[in-house]
Amino acid sequence: QVQLVESGGGLVQPGGSLRLSCAASGSIFSFNVMGWYRQAPGKQRELVATITNGGTTNYVDSVKGRFTISRDNAKNTIYLQMNSLKPEDTAVYLCYARTTYYAWGQGTQVTVSL
Secondary structure, eight states: OOOOOOOEEEEEEOOOOOEEEEESEEEETTTSSEEEEEEEEOOOOEEEEEEEEEEEEEEEEEGGTTTTEEEEGGEEEEEEEEOOOOGOOOOOEEEEESSSSSOOOOOEEEEEEE
């Protein structure tokens, strides 16, 4: 199975930006859908954004206009550009990929705070 490794999380002030990366150990071309979930303390896991092999994207309403998901098949990597960050965006962000099975990353912490 392909392994996924996230990076790019950290501490940022409200209004700031971060770019998350999710690098796969193999080709992502076969993954029908890739995306990002987030898990905040005491809350259910939330699907934030997805991107299909054809490049179709979808976002949860709360991040529309602020987050952008993209994929680079040549680098076997997907990205999540997060702008205008809010404290409520604080969570562990997990990358996932779906083909005949699901692959998950270990997560990267994003903290939005003064």
